[in-house]
Amino acid sequence: MRLITFTTVSLLLAASAAGNAAFQQRCSNLSSSFSAANTDIILADYVAKGTNITFPEPGNNCPKFTISLADMCRLRLNVTTSSTSSVIVEVFMPENWGSKGKRFLMTGNGGLGGCIQYNDMTYGTLLGFAVVGHDNGHAGDNGLPFLNKPQVVKDFAWRALYKAGKIGKKAINHFYPSSIRKSYYMGCSTGGRQGMKAAQEFPEEYDGIVAAAPSLDWNGVMAAPGHIFKAVGLPGSPTHLNLDQWNKVHQMVIRQCDGIDGVLDNVLEDPMKCEPRPEELLCGPGQTWASDQCLTSAQVAAVRKVYSPIYGNGGRLVHPRLNPLTREFFGYRASYGGVPSYIAEGWYRYAVFNDSNWSLHANFSLDAVDYDYQKDLFGIGTNKTDLTDAKNKGTRILMYHGLTDGLVTSENSYRYYEDVSRDMGLPSSQLDEFYRFFPISGLDHCYTGDGAWFVGGSVQYSPAGALDIDPSDSVLMTMVKWVEQGIAPETLMGRKLIGGTVQGARAHCKHPLKTTYKGVGDPNLPSSWDCGAA
Structure with missing residues (x-):
């Protein structure tokens, strides 16, 4: 048996402090050591766990602060995408990354896409991921920056996600002594659409994609x-x-x-x-x-x-x-x-009409819908149903959608899944190899609801009690197990989180199976349900 002495403890603490100091110095050095084409470094700062990080940016409706959940290095970049557009990119790199799997996580946006999901980023660092977020090419969750700026719309449609992923990976591989081992994506709503856009157009960038409540068929979602x-x-x-x-x-x-x-x-x-x-x-x-x-x-x-x-x-x-x-x-x-x-x-x-006076009340019509579909600006529709590239690249896709979603109807995700099945000529048993869809009963749009809505997904870690739930069966770590251990999910565990406490749980079945009550037992216990045929 090894004897732990005061001297041994002191040496361990000294080594830890020295390592932390080296990490901090390496972080500060990023201002001069890291460079990339069309990229300006705004800041490179060490952030200790528990720090209140503020974002005092005027003129937008984005969150103004978040609390760090890990000791990390924060890198903020401005990436020029054209002569009239640029993207703000944030990179959070936790100190324990090397011992936590050397994983990369890209986060998505919401609404009209100008807010970085900082809570998703800090949650990712809590699990040891090096995490990237971006503002999708404009500040604030509003469409005004699109006015007569087609390149900003292009960033929103797909380019910001692609560029932020590339530059984020480059920064992470530069900062750490070893390279990224596996890459993941997680987002909801607009972020869900971004994830499916990546699956459709550049699946090689991700080993696993978690897309929640995706606003697929964007033109229809806007209509x-x-x-x-x-x-x-x-x-x-x-x-x-x-x-x-x-x-x-x-x-x-x-x-x-x-x-x-x-x-x-x-x-x-x-x-x-x-x-x-x-x-x-x-x-x-x-x-x-x-x-x-x-x-x-x-x-x-x-x-x-x-x-x-x-x-x-x-x-x-x-x-x-x-x-x-x-x-x-x-x-x-x-x-x-x-x-x-x-x-x-x-x-x-x-974006569509470039007219500040246009309004839903005065101008919306089926002709306006047709015009939007006809333009489909920079492929914003995200309607491609041939996911052969994702299948061949080995990319895993996990899509889920709340069944009480009052903003993006879950029937849209059912429709897309079946379109993929038909267009690829693959029944569910074969789609399961790389693409699985989980309907989540009692979940509203992305988070909250009357049922077992908490699955540990995008934007779900703000409510009280969320961080107290064991993340081992969260949707993100479920994807990690699928990618890294080959354990494909048959169910997705949800919890009924109300007022900061868990009041029940349910294992949500993958489509086309149905989460079915056995007829006996406490309905708040997962054991009272199984996966029945449609």
């Missing part, structure tokens, strides 16, 4: 809130529903469909089987909302439009229906609350 806004109308219009009325609709859906999966828990395991009948809420003669909590014929018709597919000129399917469970958090604010979606309006106004 949906415009269509819904026009269907519901402004407050005061005959078709408008206020928040209390939408909550009544939510309760109606629960009442009509919650029992389909055999458990009354405010969660639909298979919302595709739910066809809400809003006529149940129709006011009879002499009845009103104030006295009877009922809806007018015009309001019922609006609800039916929201829960119906969107068809364009010539009968083409533009976008599937909104998920039948509507919650206040995302959907009301951005789709059906009577306020124009800033994302859709910003896209059409500044």
